[in-house]
Each structure stands twice: as C-alpha cells, then as structure tokens.
Amino acid sequence: MARYKTVSKQLFHKPYKYKDQDGSWKYITKTLEWLWKPIFFKRPQADLVRNRDYSFVDNGQSLSINTLGKRTRCTFESQPFSEYLDGSWNLGTAKLIELKGLWYLHIPVTKAVECFQKENVRHVVGIDRGLRFLTVSYDEQGKTEFVSGRKITAKRHKFLKVRQQLQSKGTKSAKRRLKALSGRENRWMSDVNHRISKTLV
Template identity: 35%
Template structure:
C-alpha cells in the first residue's frame, strides 16, 4: 500500500540565501501575473500550449526563470483560467435556472496572483543531497541548504523513498522559508490480523471526541478550553465587522487565517493523541455527511446570548477535518480508519438493543435506556456503538478478505439467496436490525 505524505521542512538559510529565495519567489509571482495578463488578452485562454507560444521566451528572458519553472508558470495560469471558465459556466446555468441573480465576475479582469508560493519538480528544480541537505534552484544558481522536520519524515527521506513535487512556501510572520515535499511512502498492505483492536470514535461538541476500544477503555477529550478560544475569536471578529473600515477588513482576513490554523493545529494534536493511545487498531468514524442536520445553525436574532454561544460552538468545529487527519495519519501508526453508518449511534442501547429517541431524556448528557434501564454517558454510549459497528467491518473483512469502508447491509443481503430486490427503506430497516442485534459485553461478544 502506498500513501502520500506531505513533509514540511524548515529550510536553514542565512540572510544571503534568503534574499536569493526572495528573488525567485517574487520573480515567479510576477511571471504568473504577466502570463495571466497575456492569457487574458488571448481571449482568456486556458490552453497551456497556446500560452507557451505567447509567453515562454519572455518568462525566460524577462523574469530569468529556468525552462522547467517557466513551463510550471504556464500550466498554473492555464489551470487557473480553466477553473474560472468552469465557474462562469456554472454561474450562467444557475442564472438561467433562476437560482441566482448575481453575475460571476472572476473573468472580468485577469486573475491576480498574490502568494509567493512556487512549485518545484523533483530532480529538475530540486533534489536531495547527502548529509541531510537539499539542493534547490534559484534564478542564478542552486542553493544547498540544510533542513529540519518531523523525525519520521526525515527517516523516509533518508531511506530514499520516492519523492514528488514540492512547494516553496514563505511564512511572513517568521521570515522563514519552508519546503513542503510530497513523499510516496510504501507500507505493508493492511491485513485484519495486524489490527488487533477496534476503536469507536464519537466526535461532538462537549467532547471533541470520546473513543472506546474493544476492552471498553475510553478516552475523553473535553472541548471546553477550545470553546473559550473560539469565543475570543468571535468577539474580535464582531468588533471588526462593526467597524467596517478597510484596515478592519484586512485584519479580519488575517484573523480568519489564524483561526483556521488554530483549528487545524488542534485537530492534528487530537488525531495524534488517538493514534498513539490505540496503536494497530481499526478506527471507526461516523459517516458525517449528515452532520449539518444534527448541528443546525441558529439564525434567530432574538436568541439569548447563551443560546447563540452554544450554537456557535456547535456549528464551527471542523469534525470532518479531524476525521480526515485521523484517516490520513492512521497508516503511519500501523492503524487504519473506516467509515461506519452514523444512524442511531446515540440512541441505541448496546446492552439490550433498544433504539429510541427516548433513551436520551431531555437530549441531555445522560443515556437512560427505556427498556432495560441501562445508564451511561451519552457520548460514550455512542462511541461503544461505533466500536461495535467497526467490529462488524473487521469481521466482514476476516470472512470475505475484502475491506469495505462501511458495512453495507445491501451487500450482505445480496449474498443470501432469494433476497430479491429491496427498496431503500427495506435496506435501511435491515441495517437497523443488524445493528440492534449487536450487543456489547466485554466478556463474550466483543472478541476478535
């Protein structure tokens, strides 16, 4: 199994080397804007060969770019125009259908490039050197620089793993260049016997996650401190929006970037915490495509301050991002992530199988089963249910040799004779039945 990892390497550059990097990143950005203007004049073309004829010589002579980088500029500009054309066409359709009145303005002027990020091709613009250094092309010569990074990523590079393209990226606040490199890492193919544990992960508001493994051991991650941080961001945002000046808008843009990075950073940490706590496991994640319905946004202007705060916390945490990071990192920790059906995970009793909204009195934090009286922490109950469904995925994997990313009842039913065609409703009912037959008991049923 091959996975792609992006390694962020901090380049060790002195002042002179930095100014060489400055020159090439600025030249690259100016070249993008030059080519964008030309493409605009050429009937807003999205054809890289057409653009190549028009700008290649200028890109080489006027901006001093190497052959490879000049071609990358052309491709990037052509791709940008293509995206704009697609958006324009979608907008036309939407206007004809009366879905919107707004005209798409993306192609009224030539798209402008602001970022100084440039793309390098491996072995052409950059390559690895011995003793932990990297050689990268600049306008005049090549720089050989040392770098720092996450120790696992450095190991992959040392082992000579296959390298893809890279991005040279400048972080203004730190006055520092980074090289973000795509590494194609070869890992052993997953096999059920390598994954001796199953973990159900319930993501939510009060707790960022509650994870429970096959032995019933749970890990709780509270969301409170983060809620306070989000409140802080919301307060500043509100003040800036009220001000409405140009500089306030600029600060708002910077703030939204900071907030996004804050969440991403936190999600990284949470994913790592789960993966180190439960090694060699199959992580069951809820299929969250319906999360919107569960965390409806409140737009009631008369709602109390507290109600608004609660809603804000609910709607803004990026669960999908946490799950994506977990799935992406899992193979590197000898684990893997699968999606399981999210229906009724918080309403099903894992002791007796009774499923009801009434199992959650006042939709509170406590789970009380109407049928058998079992009580528990509602988020933990959900994580146990997810663990059970994950176990089902593993069992199917063991018996069929194929790993389905979610247990699909229709597949199971199709393998049984005389099942015939079933409506979506019947399939749903069958799925529910299969889940409610699951019972959790550490001594008996949850065995691998």
C-alpha cells in the first residue's frame, strides 16, 4: 500500500500535457490507472505482529501464522531458537520472507539486563573504523593496533574489474561466470570482518 501511495503521488506531480486544437496546453492528472504494469516485488515479505499474526503453540514446537486464507500451523527448526521461548525474552514484530524455496521468519528479541555499573569497568578500549585503516584501537595503557585496508581495497578493485569485463562481454559463459562470482566478494568480506572482530576481542 505504501509503495502504491508513493507512485500515486509521483504520478500526480507529473500530469500529462498536450496541445489543444486552439494551441493552448491542456493538463490531465495521472492516476494509478496510467500504470502499464503493476508494482512487482522481487522478494515479497510480510510483517507479522506477535500474538496476533503469529504465535508459538504446542509448547513451542509449532508456529501458528495468519495467511490470506486461514490460520495455519507449521514446524520449524526449533533447536537454535528454544532458549528464546523460556519467558524471559520479549518477541517483536517478525518478518516472513522466502529465499530460494525456503521460508524464514526473522524475529527480533529483547531482554532486560542489569544496569551498567561504571565502577565495574577495569579496561577501556577505543575503536575507530575506516577505509584506509579498517580498525584502529587504543586503550588506557597506551597500546595501539592498526589494521591496514590497502590489501582489502586492492582485492575489491580486482573483483570490480573482473565483473566489468564479464558484463561487457555478455556471452552465456560470461553470465555463468558472473553467477558463480555473485556473493563471493560479500562472503569474503564477511570473513575478513569476522576475523578482525575476533582479533580485537
């Protein structure tokens, strides 16, 4: 609904104009009927409100979800999520999405913890993130740690060049190669960030 409202407002600000027989300009306000194709979402998702659109039943073994037809029950991978159903966590509005034939329900969880006590702090470390240096850390003892981003930038530039060359060819084999490369840079960068964060900790 929000997307259609946005498009409707955009169409309203760009009326169709034409010259009448007497030479004067005429304006017609555009509505959603001017759309040639309906709005399409590549990855549809639904927001589900806790205890209204979704709930856990059968002692947390099944998930009850509202659908367009009727309310339905389904099983899920409960092992990693069982600790959040002990009553001490608050479950928020979930997002139901579909990816490569599998359905995922993203549920934000919150929990009240003890107040932060300044007197319990023994060690303070400041961390700065950037591009030239991915991280720079400094503590109260004067210890510093620099992680250079030069090699990272060079490798990302290499990924970019390879993608540009394959896209310029446009052959079937080039497209297959692009598909194989898709996501490789993101996975590699995630691994780099993970190793850096472990080093900092």
